[in-house]
Amino acid sequence: MKRLENIPNPINMDKKEVLDLLLKEEYGYLPSSPYAVEASEENRDEGFFGGKAILSKMKLHFKAEWGNSEFTFYYVRPKRIKEPVPAFIHINFRDLIPDKYQPTEEIIDAGYAIFTIYYNDVTTDNGDFTNGIAGVLYPDGTRKPDQCGKIGLWAWSASAVMDYVQTLPEIRKDRVSVIGHSRLGKTALLAGATDERFFCAISNDSGNSGAALSRITTGEKIRDITRSFPYWFCENYRKYIDKENELPFDQNYLIAANVPHKVYVASAVGDGWACPDAEYLSCVAASEYYVKNGLKGFEHPDRLPEIGDVFHNGDIAYHMRDFGHALNRTDWNHYIDYLNSCK
Numbered sequence: 001m002k003r004l005e006n007i008p009n010p011i012n013m014d015k016k017e018v019l020d021l022l023l024k025e026e027y028g029y030l031p032s033s034p035y036a037v038e039a040s041e042e043n044r045d046e047g048f049f050g051g052k053a054i055l056s057k058m059k060l061h062f063k064a065e066w067g068n069s070e071f072t073f074y075y076v077r078p079k080r081i082k083e084p085v086p087a088f089i090h091i092n093f094r095d096l097i098p099d100k101y102q103p104t105e106e107i108i109d110a111g112y113a114i115f116t117i118y119y120n121d122v123t124t125d126n127g128d129f130t131n132g133i134a135g136v137l138y139p140d141g142t143r144k145p146d147q148c149g150k151i152g153l154w155a156w157s158a159s160a161v162m163d164y165v166q167t168l169p170e171i172r173k174d175r176v177s178v179i180g181h182s183r184l185g186k187t188a189l190l191a192g193a194t195d196e197r198f199f200c201a202i203s204n205d206s207g208n209s210g211a212a213l214s215r216i217t218t219g220e221k222i223r224d225i226t227r228s229f230p231y232w233f234c235e236n237y238r239k240y241i242d243k244e245n246e247l248p249f250d251q252n253y254l255i256a257a258n259v260p261h262k263v264y265v266a267s268a269v270g271d272g273w274a275c276p277d278a279e280y281l282s283c284v285a286a287s288e289y290y291v292k293n294g295l296k297g298f299e300h301p302d303r304l305p306e307i308g309d310v311f312h313n314g315d316i317a318y319h320m321r322d323f324g325h326a327l328n329r330t331d332w333n334h335y336i337d338y339l340n341s342c343k
Contacts, residue, residue, distance in 0.1 A: 003216055007250050007285050011292060018289075019193055019257045021249050026209065027190055028148030028234030030156050031137050034062035037163040042072070052079050053108045055097060062160055067136035071121045073161055076104055077113040077170060086175035086199075086339065087113040087165065089158050091184045091191075094118065101181055101327040110336045113171060115161055119184060122157040123150060127231040133157070145235040152234075154184065155191035162197055175199050177339060181327035182274075183232065186210035193257035199342075200262040202335055204327045207274030209233065211265045213251050213282045214244045219275040251278075252285035255316065259293045264317040264338060266331055269307050270324035280305045283316050290315055312338045 010018045023029045039058045048055040056075045062068065074097050078085060090102055095118040098104035107114050119125060123132030130141045133153055143149075148156075158178050166173055177200040180188035185206030192201025203211045208220035209232075223241045226233065240247050255263055265283050267276035280300075287297030298316035305320040319334045 003281060004285050010253050010256050010289055015259055018253050022253055024146050026233055026237045027152050028146055030148050030152045030194060031066055032064060034064040034160055036063040037160060039164045049105050054079055069133050069136045074116040078108045084170055084172040085111055085113050086172050089115045089161055089178045091117045091119055091154055091158055091180040091187050103329050103332055117157055119154050123153050149231050149233045151187050151190060151232045154187045158191040159195040177202055181205060189254050198261055200264055201258050202264045204266050204331055205268055205271050205274050205325050211251060211282050212275045212278035215250055217275040217278040219273040252282045255282055255286035256289035262315045267320045268324055269322055276320060277304050283318050287316060310334060312341060
């Protein structure tokens with residue numbers, strides 16, 4: 001497509017090079033993985049949704065070379081399915097089960113378990129780096145220019161929960177997907193890029209500095225996002241304010257870095273700030289990298305997306321729905337349909 005003529009292509013780079021560039025210049029390097037993880041159950045509801053599910057409030061305790069800490073998450077699983085089930089790790093905005101962005105009963109009815117992380121329990125969504133795991137990693141509240149911001153720490157937490165999930169016999173270890181909406185959609189893509197154990201990384205309306213190409217977005221710009229939320233990224237990212245064309249990468253690199261697993265990008269026609277066209281074209285631009293690495297790329301028509309488009313035939317998937325910026329049941333149904341169709 002003509003609009004991709006000036007978009008950098010990582011085709012001659014290996015994944016490590018692609019990821020290193022993103023971490024150094026945009027998200028910051030994440031802390032090292034924990035060497036010990038365990039979870040304790042704080043309370044349990046055996047009668048959730050009329051008895052067809054179990055809800056557990058859990059606390060994850062971890063030990064890492066840079067310190068020890070803990071955070072809360074929730075675990076809901078279907079009760080009567082005997083074989084191991086697939087699962088989602090959902091990084092969410094609220095401490096609610098179910099939630100307007102998480103139709104938990106429908107997810108359970110589809111045969112999935114779900115682990116939910118309330119992102120502020122990991123570290124708060126502001127410039128305070130002295131609380132949660134940020135306070136352990138950055139004890140004086142400051143960080144180096146290439147150390148990660150809050151998006152990196154939330155992505156790290158999804159991988160820490162994944163460590164625990166790998167110990168559960170009732171979960172299919174090879175079918176655990178990470179999902180998030182908006183800023184947490186950016187987080188899900190980064191979690192997928194940094195952790196190959198995920199089956200699919202799902203980005204819902206992630207927009208600028210997520211799935212959307214920075215060079216062509218007609219919505220949010222790097223100036224806007226780093227002015228309002230500088231703490232999401234590493235400090236190096238600010239040098240590209242009003243210099244999108246000088247970026248040594250674009251957001252198709254983030255999708256490409258999710259090789260070797262699947263990635264799903266979703267847009268909403270009424271979400272102009274996230275620029276659906278730029279999210280879609282990022283999938284197009286990343287497709288060649290997937291194919292080069294032996295995967296199916298993004299199968300799509302030679303046009304921009306339209307309301308109702310659902311493209312599920314590749315290892316990069318996409319849909320465009322109507323209405324605005326949200327993670328709703330329509331989105332979840334598409335994600336489940338796609339995951340169910342995967343062999």
